[in-house]
Amino acid sequence: MADKIRCAHILVKSEAQAKEILDKLNKGEKFSALAQQYSIDTGSAKRGGDLGQFGRGIMVREFEKAAFSLDKGQVSGVVKTDFGYHIIKRLE
Numbered sequence: 001m002a003d004k005i006r007c008a009h010i011l012v013k014s015e016a017q018a019k020e021i022l023d024k025l026n027k028g029e030k031f032s033a034l035a036q037q038y039s040i041d042t043g044s045a046k047r048g049g050d051l052g053q054f055g056r057g058i059m060v061r062e063f064e065k066a067a068f069s070l071d072k073g074q075v076s077g078v079v080k081t082d083f084g085y086h087i088i089k090r091l092e
Helices: 015-026 031-038 061-069
Strands: 004-012 050-055 075-081 084-090
Touching: 004 015, 004 031, 004 061, 015 031, 015 075, 015 084, 061 075, 061 084
Parallel strands: none
Antiparallel strands: 004 050, 004 084, 075 084
């Protein structure tokens, strides 16, 4: 099991919007472009949603659980946290 992973995410305020973005991803739109367009996490949005590398215990529990369960290149479903609704992509 990896002790550090690198992920990107798209963070939005509503579950409905997160589902719309997931639909766009499923239709082949680029994750990084959608992150730049929609994510309310302005710091990572500029980098296409890239959060860089992180280990366990850094992110909130729901986010961490989803992120560490993904395979490289895989995109999560909608993940709800206190910050909003995330779509997470495992980069490496």
